[in-house]
Amino acid sequence: MTGRIHSFESFGTVDGPGIRFVTFMQGCPLRCQYCHNPDTWDVNGKCQYEMTPEELFAETIRYRSFIANGGVTVTGGEPLMQASFVREYFRLCAEEGLHTALDTSGIICTPLAFSVLDYTKLVMLDIKTFNAELHPRLTGVEGVNPLRFLDELERRNVPTWIRHVVVPGLTDNEDDVESLARHIANYQSVEKVEVLPYHTMGAYKYQQLGIPYPLEGVEPLNKEKLHRVKEIFATYKPVG
Ligand code: SF4
Numbered sequence: 001m002t003g004r005i006h007s008f009e010s011f012g013t014v015d016g017p018g019i020r021f022v023t024f025m026q027g028c029p030l031r032c033q034y035c036h037n038p039d040t041w042d043v044n045g046k047c048q049y050e051m052t053p054e055e056l057f058a059e060t061i062r063y064r065s066f067i068a069n070g071g072v073t074v075t076g077g078e079p080l081m082q083a084s085f086v087r088e089y090f091r092l093c094a095e096e097g098l099h100t101a102l103d104t105s106g107i108i109c110t111p112l113a114f115s116v117l118d119y120t121k122l123v124m125l126d127i128k129t130f131n132a133e134l135h136p137r138l139t140g141v142e143g144v145n146p147l148r149f150l151d152e153l154e155r156r157n158v159p160t161w162i163r164h165v166v167v168p169g170l171t172d173n174e175d176d177v178e179s180l181a182r183h184i185a186n187y188q189s190v191e192k193v194e195v196l197p198y199h200t201m202g203a204y205k206y207q208q209l210g211i212p213y214p215l216e217g218v219e220p221l222n223k224e225k226l227h228r229v230k231e232i233f234a235t236y237k238p239v240g
Pocket of ligand 1: 030032034035036037038040076078105
């Protein structure tokens with residue numbers, strides 16, 4: 001079994017607790033308008049590495065002393081497009097006592113995808129929107145329930161951080177934020193919410209790939225709006 005890996009980062013500090021070895025998997029079924037990694041979309045697209053789980057683990061373990069108090073994170077793209085690979089990599093890491101975190105959109109709800117959770121200590125679940133009408137326009141995919149994955153996390157009692165990107169004019173509607181915040185308050189597994197402000201740093205990648213940038217002209221989120229969205233979430237769950 002080989003995984004198609006877009007890239008990895010040896011000293012990640014923003015994708016889970018502590019210092020982490022972060023792997024970015026190739027491939028994603030969504031096309032979020034604000035995506036800053038469009039170069040990960042095509043699972044068969046250009047990637048930096050094709051490796052077995054054992055080879056990725058061998059690379060990871062070189063950094064063991066640095067990540068001892070952090071761990072490993074697998075993100076993307078959508079890592080569960082290569083669920084068998086991630087499951088085996090996490091199994092190897094867990095055997096060595098490394099903390100395993102999965103950053104996912106939760107869009108793939110198959111038994112195989114869920115089986116990755118057997119070896120996952122933390123899930124960072126990127127909920128795009130609670131607004132069912134907006135979801136297809138925002139992500140390019142129809143007819144999915146982004147909250148089914150959260151139900152599975154609750155059933156298995158997997159510690160979960162919710163991630164929510166706030167885009168001006170799309171996901172900054174206070175009623176939508178309130179509905180999402182109120183909904184996730186029901187889940188014991190949700191430890192906190194990370195509110196991520198929309199930024200334009202990925203725009204150049206669209207140019208490089210020769211595809212139009214969907215949010216051309218949309219300004220980065222301002223501090224006041226960010227503060228307001230955080231306030232709403234903080235009524236129900238810790239925000240950090
Ligand atoms: S799920 Fe993530 S990688 Fe996939 S399109 Fe959305 S933002 Fe991009």
